[in-house]
Amino acid sequence: MHAETKSRRKSQNSTDMEGLREMNSLVVVVGAQFGSEGKGAVVGHLARQLSADDLCIRVGGPNAGHTVWAAGTEWKLRQVPAAAPVSACRLGIAAGSEIDQEVLFNELAELDGHGYEASSRISIHPSATILDPRHLEAEQSAGLVGRIGSTGKGIGAA
Numbered sequence: 739m740h741a742e743t744k745s746r747r748k749s750q751n752s753t754d755m756e757g758l759r760e761m762n763s764l765v766v767v768v769g770a771q772f773g774s775e776g777k778g779a780v781v782g783h784l785a786r787q788l789s790a791d792d793l794c795i796r797v798g799g800p801n802a803g804h805t806v807w808a809a810g811t812e813w814k815l816r817q818v819p820a821a822a823p824v825s826a827c828r829l830g831i832a833a834g835s836e837i838d839q840e841v842l843f844n845e846l847a848e849l850d851g852h853g854y855e856a857s858s859r860i861s862i863h864p865s866a867t868i869l870d871p872r873h874l875e876a877e878q879s880a881g882l883v884g885r886i887g888s889t890g891k892g893i894g895a896a
Contacts, residue, residue: 778804778820785821793828794821799836799869811852817842822849822856829856833865 765784769775781804785794796804796819803816808823815822817837819829822845831837849856 778806778815781820782806782808782824785825785827788821788825788827790826790828792825793830794819794825795830795832796820797832797835800838800841801836813849815845818845818849818856818860822859823852823854827859829860831860831862831866833863835863835866836869837862837866838869 767777767780767784769777781794785806788794796817800816803814804820806813806815806820806824811823813820813823817831819831821827822829831842846857846860
């Protein structure tokens with residue numbers, strides 16, 4: 739009887755732990771190269787399993803894009819998280835990210851126009867940096883494109 743009770747407790751605990759792991763799981767996709775590794779494709783694949791309660795966060799700026807396929811359409815997203823066209827999950831742009839408002843608004847409008855309702859699902863951390871023309875001008879006048887290998891989008895100066 740003692741062994742049976744222990745076995746039952748172990749079974750109950752493992753079930754409870756599985757539920758806890760499900761509720762508190764975190765998946766992080768990180769690239770260790772300079773880009774073009776397929777991170778967007780991986781996120782797009784993983785995001786198909788997300789629900790409206792889940793959150794997909796993008797960290798970075800408009801200098802790099804992520805490609806994801808949804809319903810036969812190729813999406814090249816530079817600001818909006820790659821999960822936007824493949825999942826109903828919440829979307830976030832993290833602290834430390836750089837935002838080109840024109841790129842962001844254009845992507846949201848295009849996604850919304852295809853029925854993905856991305857603009858109603860996105861949140862932007864207040865510590866994200868909004869790029870403006872002075873960042874682009876400062877980057878170009880300081881020669882940061884050649885000096886630090888910047889992409890010339892204003893991120894190097896921001």
